[in-house]
Amino acid sequence: MTKTTDTQAADRIQFAIPGDLLSTNAAATRGQLDAFLGDRQRAGGWTVLELDLRHASMVDSVGLNFLVSLHKRLAADGRRLRVLIHSESVKRILRFTRLDQYVEVAEG
């Protein structure tokens, strides 16, 4: 189940993933995110998507590819991906795979 939240900042929207981002839930998460973005796309006005992964302690290779794909898709529209994380393991994975060089990662 994915929880979505609009932040108060006008230039950004937030999409929260309630647990790990894995091969077994990446497709479903992508579907939910597409529906979420479809609504916001029409509204326009935002430039940053905050993906809230603070409940995740694990992101596997399919989850990483999901992030790469999302980053590229947003960049094509002139938008940015910002990932919110809490787990030290997830932070290390983003660092080892160099994803943190392309995507803004915020700890909290």
Add this chain to the structure above:
Amino acid sequence: MEPNTEIVHETTGVEESGAGVVCSHGGARPQEVAAAPVEQSLAPQTQHCQVFPRVRTTGVVLLVEDDPVTRLAFQRILEKQGFSVRLAASGAEARERLWRAEEIDAAILDYALPDTNGIEILDLIRLRDPRLAASLVTAVGEKEIIARAMSEGACGFLEKPVRGTELSREVKKLVATTRRNRRLANMVEEVQQLGRILNAYQRAHLEEPLAGWPLEVTAVHHPLYEVGGDHLLQHQLSEREWLLISLDISGHDLSAACTLAYFQGIASGILSGGGTPEQLVRRFHAALLEQNALLGGQGALVSAALCCLVFRPGQVEVACYGSPQPVLAIPDRLTRRVGASREPLGWFEQLEWNPEVHDFPPGAMMGLWTDGLEDLAGYLGIDTMALAHTLLLGGEKETAGCLEDAADDVMLVTVAHRRADAPRAARCGCLLQQRYVARQLADIDELQAFWQRSLLWALPSISSERLHDILLCCREAVINALQYGCGAEDHVHLEAFHAPGTGRVTVQVKDCGGGHQADWRAALEDDGQGMREFSRGLLLIHTLPAAVRVAGNGSHLIMEFELR
């Protein structure tokens, strides 16, 4: 029949005939009896005994009946039969009687009592003396009450009006039942005492190293019951051959205990006389078949799960019959199950004897256990190896904590070469030992949850960060192996090993495929700003562990994780 029973109760008109007594509930109730306390109400009984002196004491009967006429009539009949009767006119009096030191052999309980009912007295009896047999007296047709009484443990019931012959017969039956219950309880107590002694012998035997053995045997034995259960036999066959047999006899009853004693007897006779393990196993199998033939299909089949290991220099010979396959751990190789298991002894006439022979080099460890360990691991939802690890290396508290949920005997044995330079702990440590086929890919989340439970069980102080590193690498490696490394029915092996003292967990994933040509380093370097989607699983596998070794062109991964 009571041909000599002829009583006329003049004041109440209750009649007794040669055919027996006919009593009706709710007859006249003399005020002095109804109001009398227990001790006073017992007075007529004493006088009565003088009128009808006891011929012989056939038992003490508690008679709980509020109607004085019925009570007196019942009392007379029973005393004439030689029973000693203790009277109670209410629930309170019955409780007082039951809590006295005197042993009662039968209880007749009227259902309708002024302060309670007979079923509640039954509950008191179950509490005070569960072996005391009791019957309920009810009005005719009170089927629900009778059914409830029987479910509460009543031995029988009498419907009013009660004939003298019925009462006598019922009380004799109750006395016999109570005495049989007590005899059985005494027998059980004796057997349990004997079992405790035998278990103490077994523990002492397991804890004492065998002189002259080049093997170190470590055992955990947790018998659930005092009789039957699991057994370990150690015997030196020759100067260069050492025998170890684990045995799990079905059941935990006297039959199992006798079967075990028989096995111990023939093992001693055959082996000390120069016989072979095969002769011992065949003789025991034949005895079980004979025992089951004698039972003729009555009762449960007696069978035995047996694992026979014969150690020779550099080798071990394994034969399994109904027991879990033992685990063979050899340094730098995958831990694996050995000894194809056959049906338990005592089931079928045929007995194949063709043990497997395996290398057993220095540093190797053989682990074997009875099915109680696997059942317990299944109940806990963890790998048997993780549970074994805790049992072998944990302290008393951890061991007791593990075993409190055991629903069967648990016996776990490890065998390793005795080496002064290698501490025992260094030779244990397999935490996960699993095999998967391709269709299990769909269950990867459940498999991962199982690894997580097992690792946390065996390594409770592992950091969350390191645990997730291990889980992630296991997940990536197993998914790759199941997707690309094997056919539909081929196996992928996963093993996690922790050698205490090294501070490392080693994970091995091996498939039977030909490996791959993917160059994850080149892919990462080429990635650049384009951020191509490539197999980041390989990247994780090669960056999260402290060290990675690859064999078989990538079909065999060995990943080392630092715990500290």
